[in-house]
Amino acid sequence: MPSITVEHLKKTFGATKAVQDVSFEVRPGEIFGLLGPNGSGKTTTIRMILDIYKPDSGEIAILDGPMTEEKKNRIGYLPEERGLYQDIPVETCLEYLAELKGLDKAAIAERLPGLLEEFDLTVHRKKKVKELSKGMQQKAQLIATLIHEPDVIIIDEPFAALDPVNTQLVKDILMAQRAKNKTVVMSTHQMNQVEQLCDRMVLINKGEVMLYGGVNEIRNRYVTNEVLVNLDGELPQNLNGIREIRDEGTVTRLIPEEGVESQDILAQLMANGSKINSFEKAVPSLDEIFIRVVKGEVHDE
Amino acid sequence: MNKALKVALHEYKRHVLRRRFWIALLAFPLGIVLIMGLSTILSVSAIDKNPIGFVDQGKVLTVAPKNDERKGLFVFDVPLVSYPDESAARQAVAEGKAQGYFLLDEAFRTDHQLTYYSDKPLPVDARKKIDGFIRQNLLATVQAENIARLDEGSKMEMISMDGSRTIDDSEVASFVVPLVVAVIFVFIILMSGSYLLQAVVEEKENRTMEVMITSVSPNQLMTGKILGNMGVGLTQMLFWIVLIGAAMMIFKDRFAFLQNLDLSWGMLAKSVLIMLPSFVFVSALMATLGATVTDSQESQQFSGIIIMPIIIPFYFMALFMFNPNGVIAKGLSYFPLTSPVATALRMAFTNLSAGEMALIFGLQTLFAVFSVWLAGKAFKAGMLQYSKRMNLRDLFRKEAQHG
Numbered sequence: 131m132p133s134i135t136v137e138h139l140k141k142t143f144g145a146t147k148a149v150q151d152v153s154f155e156v157r158p159g160e161i162f163g164l165l166g167p168n169g170s171g172k173t174t175t176i177r178m179i180l181d182i183y184k185p186d187s188g189e190i191a192i193l194d195g196p197m198t199e200e201k202k203n204r205i206g207y208l209p210e211e212r213g214l215y216q217d218i219p220v221e222t223c224l225e226y227l228a229e230l231k232g233l234d235k236a237a238i239a240e241r242l243p244g245l246l247e248e249f250d251l252t253v254h255r256k257k258k259v260k261e262l263s264k265g266m267q268q269k270a271q272l273i274a275t276l277i278h279e280p281d282v283i284i285i286d287e288p289f290a291a292l293d294p295v296n297t298q299l300v301k302d303i304l305m306a307q308r309a310k311n312k313t314v315v316m317s318t319h320q321m322n323q324v325e326q327l328c329d330r331m332v333l334i335n336k337g338e339v340m341l342y343g344g345v346n347e348i349r350n351r352y353v354t355n356e357v358l359v360n361l362d363g364e365l366p367q368n369l370n371g372i373r374e375i376r377d378e379g380t381v382t383r384l385i386p387e388e389g390v391e392s393q394d395i396l397a398q399l400m401a402n403g404s405k406i407n408s409f410e411k412a413v414p415s416l417d418e419i420f421i422r423v424v425k426g427e428v429h430d431e
Numbered sequence: 432m433n434k435a436l437k438v439a440l441h442e443y444k445r446h447v448l449r450r451r452f453w454i455a456l457l458a459f460p461l462g463i464v465l466i467m468g469l470s471t472i473l474s475v476s477a478i479d480k481n482p483i484g485f486v487d488q489g490k491v492l493t494v495a496p497k498n499d500e501r502k503g504l505f506v507f508d509v510p511l512v513s514y515p516d517e518s519a520a521r522q523a524v525a526e527g528k529a530q531g532y533f534l535l536d537e538a539f540r541t542d543h544q545l546t547y548y549s550d551k552p553l554p555v556d557a558r559k560k561i562d563g564f565i566r567q568n569l570l571a572t573v574q575a576e577n578i579a580r581l582d583e584g585s586k587m588e589m590i591s592m593d594g595s596r597t598i599d600d601s602e603v604a605s606f607v608v609p610l611v612v613a614v615i616f617v618f619i620i621l622m623s624g625s626y627l628l629q630a631v632v633e634e635k636e637n638r639t640m641e642v643m644i645t646s647v648s649p650n651q652l653m654t655g656k657i658l659g660n661m662g663v664g665l666t667q668m669l670f671w672i673v674l675i676g677a678a679m680m681i682f683k684d685r686f687a688f689l690q691n692l693d694l695s696w697g698m699l700a701k702s703v704l705i706m707l708p709s710f711v712f713v714s715a716l717m718a719t720l721g722a723t724v725t726d727s728q729e730s731q732q733f734s735g736i737i738i739m740p741i742i743i744p745f746y747f748m749a750l751f752m753f754n755p756n757g758v759i760a761k762g763l764s765y766f767p768l769t770s771p772v773a774t775a776l777r778m779a780f781t782n783l784s785a786g787e788m789a790l791i792f793g794l795q796t797l798f799a800v801f802s803v804w805l806a807g808k809a810f811k812a813g814m815l816q817y818s819k820r821m822n823l824r825d826l827f828r829k830e831a832q833h834g
Contacts, residue, residue: 203646
């Protein structure tokens with residue numbers, strides 16, 4: 131059973147159509163990417179899922195039904211607008227937020243030290259929140275998102291202020307949550323992170339769903355007959371059926387004419403005696419697909 | 432624990448456990464004590480407490496003066512000392528044993544003329560004491576019943592037309608209690624209202640609204656904030672009341688009105704009861720304001736709109752004193768923002784019937800419920816508008832009606 135079901139959501143603010151028709155499902159044990167350009171309706175969609183906004187029309191089910199006060203304790207949310215109480219110690223702030231998620235003092239005392247250690251914040255726990263760097267504040271907020279061990283985790287740009295070491299730390303944590311069969315919804319612009327982490331995704335543009343499905347499945351949908359090769363030596367000059375050759379640094383992109391298969395190119399290279407280090411079909415990156423979809427060059431069927 | 436109580440406890444602790452809260456708490460009474468102390472010391476040191484002599488040539492004074500034998504900073508008594516003749520009195524003044532002397536010559540019984548000899552002005556309190564001393568002596572020769580009553584004047588008891596309220600001269604508290612409660616109300620509302628305003632605005636400034644709203648309901652959050660900040664205001668008041676009480680206990684012997692103060696518990700209960708819905712009403716308005724403005728600076732500018740009407744009845748004190756049941760006094764006691772202070776003032780100067788009390792209480796409760804509803808609505812509509820001030824239309828548009 132899906133953890134989140136969104137069906138034909140619509141939401142307008144005055145004359146602005148923030149969300150026009152958005153539907154998707156998120157299942158337990160997956161990391162789901164909620165993607166889209168700025169102003170596409172991602173945050174409005176998240177806020178409707180969390181019952182901060184009511185949709186004009188459409189249906190939302192979270193954890194098997196509409197949102198209730200009790201369910202708030204089973205959801206962890208890292209909003210786009212990061213916010214912690216600036217004037218109190220980190221530890222006090224996290225204890226308070228954990229209490230509001232239904233944890234008692236004993237449970238907080240058991241979990242918080244471990245999380246502070248895991249996020250490398252133990253030595254900073256007595257400092258006021260405002261004394262921490264932006265990255266450290268984000269890590270503290272991630273602790274607040276996870277401390278009550280929620281079933282559904284919704285995070286908006288989780289890597290925004292993090293350095294590579296902390297980015298890897300957060301990725302590991304999100305993967306660990308997936309392994310525990312938790313549901314993770316991740317809204318981000320960083321497509322490489324989506325490729326690495328997400329199982330499935332939805333791409334929203336101008337309030338409408340443009341792409342929806344498994345990440346690999348979507349990438350394969352946009353595969354062409356282009357190939358990427360790395361040879362030991364020069365590329366043979368007599369290759370037939372090649373429309374364009376692009377040097378892309380470590381690899382060379384071969385763009386064949388229509389109807390020419392990658393196997394044909396491979397056969398020609400082998401026949402020419404080229405020493406092939408790598409040969410692969412040029413699967414488009416999510417970045418490329420994102421740009422093409424947002425520019426209106428392609429649309430999901 | 433209920434989430435609203437957790438919010439309340441957090442709000443309470445984050446103010447009360449701060450050093451600056453206690454510094455501010457102590458600074459206010461200490462400042463007052465310092466100013467009052469300094470002015471008292473300056474005034475007292477200016478009073479010449481040297482005895483004043485008297486020479487009774489007319490043999491009028493048969494009763495000895497009542498001098499306060501105590502010594503100390505707060506003893507303002509100037510002793511009266513008898514001298515057998517003018518030369519003895521003059522010598523005492525010359526030797527600094529007296530600041531001056533007054534003479535009752537033989538013609539005093541007919542012309543009532545006193546003569547005071549001194550190089551210094553006669554202190555006002557000493558003049559009163561001399562008058563009292565002479566009156567006491569003159570009356571001592573009069574044979575009449577209730578002679579003491581003649582000296583002290585009459586006692587008066589005031590009873591309302593329906594007999595439900597009786598006040599006599601010793602019950603100063605009957606007048607004072609509603610006034611004190613009104614003043615305390617204004618203090619609490621100013622303090623906890625500003626804390627509450629700050630607490631709501633801080634949620635916006637810290638961008639914590641979204642995190643909070645996905646953990647507690649807007650109503651739980653607002654209830655918690657109102658309760659917590661009310662607790663902070665009450666703690667301040669309680670602290671000051673204890674401080675005032677302790678000061679009253681210590682200085683009871685020094686001030687006559689403190690010895691006769693008899694608290695009217697019924698009046699106290701009624702005064703406090705009428706303030707409760709008003710407190711919720713004003714607090715919720717403060718919360719509404721906090722939810723609609725963009726930052727704390729802006730909130731301070733607008734809070735005057737709420738605070739001004741609350742204290743306006745104090746400016747019309749004379750009107751309440753002389754016509755507590757007039758149209759204006761009644762109108763102000765029914766208008767939501769002026770009601771708490773106006774009702775307290777009316778209670779001080781007239782008897783409010785049970786029906787009218789119930790009407791005011793009911794109206795205030797209705798306004799309180801409405802303002803809490805409005806605060807919730809403003810909170811929901813304004814919580815995510817971080818850099819935009821809301822107007823009334825925004826408040827009542829469709830999105831605000833969702834919850």
